[in-house]
Amino acid sequence: xxxxxxxxxxxxxxxxxxxxxxxxxxxxxxxxxxxxxxxxxxxxxxxxxxxxxxxxxxxxxxxxxxxxxxxxxxxxxxxxxxxxxxxxxxxxxxxxxxxxxxxxxxxxxxxxxxxxxxxxxxxxxxxxxxxxxxxxxxxxxxxxxxxxxxxxxxxxxxxxxxxxxxxxxxxxxxxxxxxxxxxxxxxxxxxxxxxxxxxxxxxxxxxxxxxxxxxxxxxxxxxxxxxxxxxxxxxxxxxxxxxxxxxxxxxxxxxxxxxxxxxxxxxxxxxxxxxxxxxxxxxxxxxxxxxxxxxxxxxxxxxxxxxxxxxxxxxxxxxxxxxxxxxxxxxxxxxxxxxxxxxxxxxxxxxxxxxxxxxxxxxxxxxxxxxxxxxxxxxxxxxxxxxxxxxxxxxx
Numbered sequence: 001x002x003x004x005x006x007x008x009x010x011x012x013x014x015x016x017x018x019x020x021x022x023x024x025x026x027x028x029x030x031x032x033x034x035x036x037x038x039x040x041x042x043x044x045x046x047x048x049x050x051x052x053x054x055x056x057x058x059x060x061x062x063x064x065x066x067x068x069x070x071x072x073x074x075x076x077x078x079x080x081x082x083x084x085x086x087x088x089x090x091x092x093x094x095x096x097x098x099x100x101x102x103x104x105x106x107x108x109x110x111x112x113x114x115x116x117x118x119x120x121x122x123x124x125x126x127x128x129x130x131x132x133x134x135x136x137x138x139x140x141x142x143x144x145x146x147x148x149x150x151x152x153x154x155x156x157x158x159x160x161x162x163x164x165x166x167x168x169x170x171x172x173x174x175x176x177x178x179x180x181x182x183x184x185x186x187x188x189x190x191x192x193x194x195x196x197x198x199x200x201x202x203x204x205x206x207x208x209x210x211x212x213x214x215x216x217x218x219x220x221x222x223x224x225x226x227x228x229x230x231x232x233x234x235x236x237x238x239x240x241x242x243x244x245x246x247x248x249x250x251x252x253x254x255x256x257x258x259x260x261x262x263x264x265x266x267x268x269x270x271x272x273x274x275x276x277x278x279x280x281x282x283x284x285x286x287x288x289x290x291x292x293x294x295x296x297x298x299x300x301x302x303x304x305x306x307x308x309x310x311x312x313x314x315x316x317x318x319x320x321x322x323x324x325x326x327x328x329x330x331x332x333x334x335x336x337x338x339x340x341x342x343x344x345x346x347x348x349x350x351x352x353x354x355x356x357x358x359x360x361x362x363x364x365x366x367x368x369x370x371x372x373x374x375x376x377x378x379x380x381x382x383x384x385x386x387x388x389x390x391x392x393x394x395x396x
Contacts, residue, residue: 007057011057011058014043014058014276017039017043018032018036018039018272018276021036022035022036022272032139032272033132033135033136033139033275033365033366033369034365034366034369034370036272036275036276036279037275037276037278037279037362037365037366038279038366039276039279040275040276040277040278040279040280040281041279041280041284041362042279043279043280044279044280044281044283055280058273058276058277058280059277061270061273061274061277062270062273062274062276062277062278063240063274064227064270065131065267065270065271065272065273065274065275066130066131066240066241066244066274066335067226067227067230067240067241067244068226068244068263068266068267068270068271069130069131069134069135069241069267069271069274070130070131070134070241070242070244070245070248071222071226071244071245071247071248071263071267072134072138072248072260072263072264072267073134073137073152073245073248074244074245074246074247074248074249074250074251075248075251075256075259075260076143076248077149077152077248077249078203078249078252079199079200079203079249079250079252083200088153088315088316089150089153089154089157089316090157091315092150092153092154092157092308092311092312093154093157093158093161095308095311095312096126096154096157096158096308096312097126097161099304099305099307099308100125100126100127100301100304100305100308101122101123101125101126102122103125103297103300103301103304104118104121104122104123104124104125104126104297104301105118105121105122106118107121107125107293107297108120108121108353111293113349113350113352113353114349114350116173116344117344117349117350117353119169119172120169120340120341120343120344120349120353121353121356121357123165123169123336123337123340124333124337124340124341124357124360125297125301125333125337125360126158127158127159127161127162127333127336127337128154128155128158128305128330128331128332128333128334129332129333129334129335129361129365130155130158130159130241130245130334130335131241131271131274131334131335132275132332132334132365132368132369133151133155133329133330133332135271135275136329136368136369136372137151137329139369140372140373140376142325142329145322145325146318146319146322147309147313147316147318147322147323147325147326147329149316150309150312150313150316150318150326151309151326151329151330153312154308154309154330155330156242156245159241159242159245159336160242162242162336164185164189166339166343167185168185169340169343169344170343173343173344173347173349174347187236191232191233191236195229195233195242195243195246195247196246199246199247199249199250202250203249203250203251203252204252206225206247206250206251207250207251207252207253207255207256208255209221210222210251210255210259211255215258215262218255218258218259218262219259219262219263222247222251222259223263223266225247226243226244226247226248229243229246229247230243230244230247231243241335274335275365278334278338278361278362278365286354286355286358287355287358287359287362289352290352290355290356290359293356294356294359294360295359295363297356297360298360298363298364298367301364302364302367302368302371305327305330305331306324306327306328306330306331307327308327308330309323309325309327309328309329309330310323310326310327312326313326313327320384320387321375321380321381321384324374324375324380324384325372325375328368328371328372328374328375329368329372331364331367331368331371331372332365332368332369333360333361333364334365337357337360337361338357338361340357341353341354341357342354
């Protein structure tokens, strides 16, 4: 069969499959994320019917999916709200790092992989997936909840911390000189500072520049600016997700609301492609030897993420139910964890790290959205009400 025709047929079948899984998830009353991931495993490497064409399109589409998820989150908030959340969540960011990075580092040392692998696995267990959490908040209708700014502030702190962590990890893995390592970190910090400055001080100018009466022109302008900033941020060793989020922060007012309406269908499409790509790129056979260690590590670090979100929301005076929702929402790991594992393996770290990281991420990314629904159940609501005292309703 002609390659072009095969690509179109396979992509069409995959998109139709995502639609059917979405319908099934709606019937079951759950997020479609776990089903899409399992579907990707079934048709990816080592699956029942391996996907043979269109890999490049799916991979690029996955990157765009993460960018659009964070752009849309940024459009929900103003620059002042972001700065306020970051100021109040600094301590939560430190607690987040200690609670979630240390178990991963200790686990690598127990397996005898050495200190450099410990630094890598600590990063893998530390950082939540901004893309998965963003999609989860949208699916569960929590974008306007009182605990959502707390969740977002922790995600942003984690992503900004990657601007320091990734260059340092690369230096450790490659044995770079101190001067080269410092230069990489300085460049990353400078890029973040410039984007933040433009978002905070000149957001109204950005909104005016992208504004247009034509829906088509507005869509293309916002999308183009976002992809450019995300690409430049990634080139400077800063998360492309951070760049996209800050572009959304910089756009405000009627322009932001109009952009949300235009971008929502695109976000939903490419977000689904992101989760599909993760499943397609995973060979189930590689996961089996590390499944039990990954389950143990996931159990520990999902609990520490739950504690992280709970403590952060309590510090922000969120009610009991909102504290638990914040904790459960932070559980999934994703794109950054896989990037860190890839860097470590490319530098010669024990290859078992890749299988452990993949199994670990897959467990958290499937279990996280399912567990996140627990705070919405009647039994859990009654339990939190009893904790707060009879007759004193929880502040959600």
